[in-house]
Amino acid sequence: MSRLVLKFETATLKEVPLGTRPVTIGRAPDNDIQIDNLAVSNYHARVYVEAGSLVVEDLNSLNGSFLNDIRVERAMLKDGDAILIGKHEILVDQANDATHSLDALRKAPVPRVNETMILDTHERRKLLDAAVAAGERSQLSPERFRIPTLIVSRGNTDQKEYRIASKLTVIGKSKMATVRLRGWFTPEVAAQINKHEDGYYLGRGHRLPKINGVSINGLTKLNDGDVIDVGRVRLSFLYRD
Amino acid sequence: MRPLLHIEIGARTDLGRVRKNNEDCYLIDSSLQLFVLSDGMGGEAHGEVASNLAVQTVLTHCRQGENSRATPIFGETRPDVSERTNRLASAIHLANRKVFETAASNPEQRGMGATIVAAWIDAQRLSLAHVGDSRVYLLRAGSMDQLTADHSLVAEKVRVGILTPQEADASELQSVLTRAVGTNGSVQVDTDEQVLLVGDFLLLCSDGLTRMVTDPEIASTLLTSSTAQESADRLIDLANENGGVDNVTVVVLRVIEKSTGIFERFKIWKRYSG
Numbered sequence: 001m002s003r004l005v006l007k008f009e010t011a012t013l014k015e016v017p018l019g020t021r022p023v024t025i026g027r028a029p030d031n032d033i034q035i036d037n038l039a040v041s042n043y044h045a046r047v048y049v050e051a052g053s054l055v056v057e058d059l060n061s062l063n064g065s066f067l068n069d070i071r072v073e074r075a076m077l078k079d080g081d082a083i084l085i086g087k088h089e090i091l092v093d094q095a096n097d098a099t100h101s102l103d104a105l106r107k108a109p110v111p112r113v114n115e116t117m118i119l120d121t122h123e124r125r126k127l128l129d130a131a132v133a134a135g136e137r138s139q140l141s142p143e144r145f146r147i148p149t150l151i152v153s154r155g156n157t158d159q160k161e162y163r164i165a166s167k168l169t170v171i172g173k174s175k176m177a178t179v180r181l182r183g184w185f186t187p188e189v190a191a192q193i194n195k196h197e198d199g200y201y202l203g204r205g206h207r208l209p210k211i212n213g214v215s216i217n218g219l220t221k222l223n224d225g226d227v228i229d230v231g232r233v234r235l236s237f238l239y240r241d
Numbered sequence: 242m243r244p245l246l247h248i249e250i251g252a253r254t255d256l257g258r259v260r261k262n263n264e265d266c267y268l269i270d271s272s273l274q275l276f277v278l279s280d281g282m283g284g285e286a287h288g289e290v291a292s293n294l295a296v297q298t299v300l301t302h303c304r305q306g307e308n309s310r311a312t313p314i315f316g317e318t319r320p321d322v323s324e325r326t327n328r329l330a331s332a333i334h335l336a337n338r339k340v341f342e343t344a345a346s347n348p349e350q351r352g353m354g355a356t357i358v359a360a361w362i363d364a365q366r367l368s369l370a371h372v373g374d375s376r377v378y379l380l381r382a383g384s385m386d387q388l389t390a391d392h393s394l395v396a397e398k399v400r401v402g403i404l405t406p407q408e409a410d411a412s413e414l415q416s417v418l419t420r421a422v423g424t425n426g427s428v429q430v431d432t433d434e435q436v437l438l439v440g441d442f443l444l445l446c447s448d449g450l451t452r453m454v455t456d457p458e459i460a461s462t463l464l465t466s467s468t469a470q471e472s473a474d475r476l477i478d479l480a481n482e483n484g485g486v487d488n489v490t491v492v493v494l495r496v497i498e499k500s501t502g503i504f505e506r507f508k509i510w511k512r513y514s515g
Contacts, residue, residue: 116288116416116418117416117417118282118352118420118421119418165320165321166321167321167322168433168436176365188365189365194433197390204381205438206438218384
């Protein structure tokens with residue numbers, strides 16, 4: 001027998017078996033699946049059986065219903081599909097369904113996305129909400145409010161400490177360099193540090209730098225406390241308050 | 242006198258094997274060392290209109306910025322990057338407005354948009370600005386890095402940890418963008434800066450290349466070709482051999498040498514005094 005599984009993040013909240021009667025989803029208490037959340041309309045959507053297939057139908061809800069991230073008004077469902085309503089997911093589980101094999105042959109019309117499409121701002125916001133709800137890092141990481149600093153522990157540099165304020169930080173003898181190195185055999189650009197959305201990345205210049213004793217392989221993210229070796233210069237990368 | 246980098250350029254755009262028209266577009270201003278590439282979207286060949294308008298707008302605005310410092314900056318001014326990079330971002334903001342307004346005034350062009358990547362070289366500094374999922378790669382000392390972050394649904398999911406890179410590659414939703422030029426009144430432009438070294442390769446490309454050709458194949462093509470144009474031609478051929486499912490466009494730049502000889506000083510003098 002098919003069922004719908006209501007989930008929030010990784011927690012399973014409720015399971016509803018699918019019989020012949022449609023299953024209603026919404027904020028009002030008389031729904032089969034009640035989701036008590038302001039993002040959910042009173043009568044948000046319903047799932048019913050039509051000609052042997054499961055169908056989800058949005059009931060003109062304010063924020064919409066999403067099938068595998070595509071906003072839908074009405075769509076056929078197959079085993080494993082996820083319906084997103086507000087921040088809650090409703091999974092379609094047909095694993096024990098006797099007629100499952102027949103359903104598998106019937107291809108659900110997943111929206112064809114061969115052409116390039118743009119995700120509208122609502123969906124983008126939803127995606128970011130999902131990221132926050134999933135407890136993902138970076139955008140909210142406290143590192144944002146700390147200042148990235150390089151502290152020289154060895155080598156011939158013009159300063160002992162450098163605050164990283166730019167997108168591009170050059171380490172070398174070049175006039176462009178923030179960390180100005182001295183010495184006859186010092187290259188113009190020994191190494192460079194790039195600021196990306198999710199942190200600071202060390203890249204090679206004329207020298208191949210090491211992080212904590214290991215030579216880097218392409219642009220490598222720097223973590224708080226990493227020790228950088230560029231030629232004979234040694235720097236510590238720190239986030240300071 | 243700032244040393245000018247000598248850049249060898251190769252570029253090519255191709256319809257691919259499946260599409261009926263080419264909505265990709267690129268423009269190069271070799272004296273400014275400015276390179277722009279755009280992949281249009283929108284049915285009925287409106288993608289072509291969007292990508293062409295985007296690329297033209299960026300080029301024109303950057304040229305204007307060079308001629309007159311009083312040219313306004315569109316979008317916010319970023320303190321952590323150079324004037325050139327700010328100008329590049331400003332150009333994309335302006336392109337966004339132009340495409341958006343054009344689409345708004347022609348009902349059949351509604352929803353048209355484009356990706357854009359722009360690279361501008363100033364002495365040894367590379368300024369980059371982009372919106373969308375067209376990419377810029379840097380190949381240095383045998384190691385290739387993607388410099389731009391894709392503004393696509395699957396890439397954003399990978400960044401927040403909802404999808405693995407492998408799942409993203411297999412996803413049916415790969416061409417869904419989270420940002421584009423012209424689809425919204427305002428757009429968020431990503432910028433980046435790099436120092437360029439002699440021996441570096443830069444590759445600007447539309448997703449028609451990267452959907453069909455793997456990164457290692459791209460890197461080895463760049464490293465084994467004798468000129469930038471040969472690289473460009475071979476990359477297009479590879480994309481087509483592997484299916485050519487979309488339009489494909491590449492701009493290959495090879496940093497050959499620094500020149501501060503008499504002739505180069507004359508060229509610089511001419512450029513800044515003319």
